[in-house]
Structure formats: C-alpha cells, structure tokens
Amino acid sequence: MSQFPFEIEHNQGRARVGEFHTPHGSLATPAFMPVGTQAAVKALTPEEVTAAGAEMLLCNAYHLYLRPGVGTVQRLGGVHRFMGWSGPVLTDSGGFQVFSMGALRRVDDDGVLFRSHLDGSEHFFSPELATANQGRLGADIIMCLDQCIAYGASKDEVRQAMDRTHRWAESCHRCHAASETSGRQALFGIVQGGVFEDLREESARHITGIPFQGYAIGGLAVGESKAQMYETTGQVTALLPEDRPRYLMGVGSPEDLVECVALGVDLFDCVLPTRVARHGSLFAKRGRVDITKSRFMDEAGPVDADCDCYACRNFSAAYLCHLFRSKELLGPRLASIHNLRFIMRLMADVRRSITEGRFEEFRREFGETYRPADEAARREQKAKWLKARGG
Numbered sequence: 001m002s003q004f005p006f007e008i009e010h011n012q013g014r015a016r017v018g019e020f021h022t023p024h025g026s027l028a029t030p031a032f033m034p035v036g037t038q039a040a041v042k043a044l045t046p047e048e049v050t051a052a053g054a055e056m057l058l059c060n061a062y063h064l065y066l067r068p069g070v071g072t073v074q075r076l077g078g079v080h081r082f083m084g085w086s087g088p089v090l091t092d093s094g095g096f097q098v099f100s101m102g103a104l105r106r107v108d109d110d111g112v113l114f115r116s117h118l119d120g121s122e123h124f125f126s127p128e129l130a131t132a133n134q135g136r137l138g139a140d141i142i143m144c145l146d147q148c149i150a151y152g153a154s155k156d157e158v159r160q161a162m163d164r165t166h167r168w169a170e171s172c173h174r175c176h177a178a179s180e181t182s183g184r185q186a187l188f189g190i191v192q193g194g195v196f197e198d199l200r201e202e203s204a205r206h207i208t209g210i211p212f213q214g215y216a217i218g219g220l221a222v223g224e225s226k227a228q229m230y231e232t233t234g235q236v237t238a239l240l241p242e243d244r245p246r247y248l249m250g251v252g253s254p255e256d257l258v259e260c261v262a263l264g265v266d267l268f269d270c271v272l273p274t275r276v277a278r279h280g281s282l283f284a285k286r287g288r289v290d291i292t293k294s295r296f297m298d299e300a301g302p303v304d305a306d307c308d309c310y311a312c313r314n315f316s317a318a319y320l321c322h323l324f325r326s327k328e329l330l331g332p333r334l335a336s337i338h339n340l341r342f343i344m345r346l347m348a349d350v351r352r353s354i355t356e357g358r359f360e361e362f363r364r365e366f367g368e369t370y371r372p373a374d375e376a377a378r379r380e381q382k383a384k385w386l387k388a389r390g391g
Helices: 046-052 061-066 070-075 079-083 095-104 127-137 155-177 197-208 226-237 254-262 272-277 310-314 317-325 330-355 359-369 375-388
Strands: 006-012 015-022 025-029 031-034 057-060 089-092 105-108 111-115 122-125 141-143 186-191 214-217 246-248 267-270 281-284 287-290
Touching: 006 330, 015 330, 025 031, 031 057, 031 330, 046 330, 057 061, 061 070, 061 089, 061 095, 061 122, 061 127, 070 127, 079 089, 089 095, 095 105, 095 111, 111 127, 122 127, 127 141, 127 155, 155 186, 155 197, 186 197, 197 226, 214 226, 226 254, 254 330, 254 359, 272 281, 272 330, 281 330, 310 330, 317 330, 330 359
Parallel strands: 031 267, 057 089, 089 141, 141 186, 186 214, 214 246, 246 267
Antiparallel strands: 006 015, 015 025, 105 111, 111 122, 281 287
C-alpha cells in the first residue's frame, strides 16, 4: 500500500476537499504551504508557523545544497530534524531558482551548469543529481527538475524547455524508482508549456503518462496576467488525474487561492505572504493595508478585528505602525504571523465552504469584499523582483 494515499472527501464543481497522507502526517487539502527556502520560514519559529495553522512546509533543495550542504543536513538527521519541523515537507528541486539566475546559468539536455549566487563557484545539476539531493534531504515530497521559462519567450523557446522538462521528468522518475528512499518519498511531475494551450495539453499528456504520486503546474506567476494564469490553470487541472494531488507552484495571493481552488487545485506555495509582511503590507478582509501609513498611528484596534492571530489578539494597529516606523525587528515578525494566519484561515474557510456545499457563495462574497493589489503594479513588482534575482 502506498504511504501517500490521497482521498477526495467532498466536491463542489471542480473544487474539492481531500486528505493527503505522508510519513510525517496528513494534510487537509486544499492547502497552502509556507515557504521555508533555507529550512526556515523567515523570522518565525516552527511553533509560530504551526500556531498559524500550517501543516506542511516547502524548502528549497538548491539553497540547501549550497548552504549548509546536502551532506550536512543528512548527517544531522534530515531536513525535519535539522529545522525542528515534525510535519510534512516538500522540497523544490531548484528549477525556478535556475530560471531566476539568468546570466549565472547555462542549460542543456544533460542539466544545468550554474554559478553560486553566494560565492560564484561553479556547480552542475542533472535531473538524477537533483532527485538524489532531495532524497538525501529526506523530504516527504520531492519535485522533478524542470526548466521554467519567462513569460514572453517565443513558442519555439517554450517548446524546447517543455521537451527538456519531459526528458528530465523521465530521468527523475527512473532515478527515484531505483533509490532506497522511493517508498518514503513521493515524486511529483511538473507540467510546463507557458500560456500556449496546445503545449500545455501536450505537456499534461506526457507528464501524466508517467506514474508520479502527484502533479504540479509550473511556469505560471512569472509575468503573465491573472486572466492568463487562471485560463491555463483551469485547462491543465482538467487534464490531470482525479486521484492525485494537483499543485500550483508559486501562487499565494488570497484572490488567486480562492479562484484556483475553484479550478481544481489542491496545493499551493508562495513567499508572498511573508515577503510583503516584512515590508509592512498586511492582509485584511478588504485587501492589503500598508501598516506604515500615518492613518494607523492612532488606531487603537487591531489590524483585523476578525483575526485571531497572536498579533491581532495582543497588539493595536498603532503599535505595529510604530514598530515598522521605528524599524524594530518585532514588526516584520508580527506582520508575518498575521499574514500566515490570514492565509491559513482563508484556506480553512474554503475547505469548510466546499464541505458544506456553499463554496460558490463563499467565492462570490470573497470576490465582492476583498480588493486585490493593482494588476499593473503587481506585474511591475514581480518583474523587479525577478530582475533583482538575476532573471
């Protein structure tokens, strides 16, 4: 019997509630995974992340390979013991980091030659090595090495990257099947193809032809519009197996979570909630608020009166405003706790609404209340972030 059974418990339209079992515990889906890139969710302890409602974390094998080293993590008991996290862990192979490094890397059919962003040293990742590294880290779910490509690339370039992703997926699957960790780790395949409908269909058919324990949608949230992201996500989820988890990589805005659950997605991850929190942007019922603004300087109530997080239960919005204006480290910590709790409460509300058969009502009410970040500003911010990473 598989150690990674996935059970669908309720459906409403394409939205679904399920339970995904792993050797380190079960995960209620749809679920959001906070990102602990370097085996830490920035500024937060594992206890604080658990208190926010998280059941599963994402770590990045590229970063852990460079520092402290895969061998170090393995000798110290694996990623769970190393970071003091007892729940499930998913590791990304590093494909997106390769994409974002731009001039620091060279990609061919054998793998990726890249220079470390830390010291400029040269390294090579093959699909087999990327799989073996994640096996040594000891994550519950590991990802195939894929080639993500920027939005705006030509169709020929997207096809070349997609075909390479398919070849790498086959290599990763063979390597994983032959490894001693195959029974303890689930390997997910990744569908690529940009925003080209025919390429996405081809990729979904190819990747689902390989018996992975779950399937991911990669190459989105890299500069395309929300409409394009939703259209592509909906197209691909309709082509993925009903009995396996579906993971949309790198998506974490509240409105995107709700809309993509409606399209049949089960798993999400993104640095967004904690990244914007560190800059003073907090999620609230009607959208993001900038806690550094002067209007909060005398606000005696919490940031969100409906929120039960540690920050909202114990501190005023005025105090958080003061912390950020004073550049106190506690400010980003409290904001990160709040944003993670907001996302976890949102996902719990989504699951409850599906279970009770009122998801469409919930979705409509959320859409009428929550004000997303400006689309043009969001895309400009994303472009700046990718450029800063060398993409």
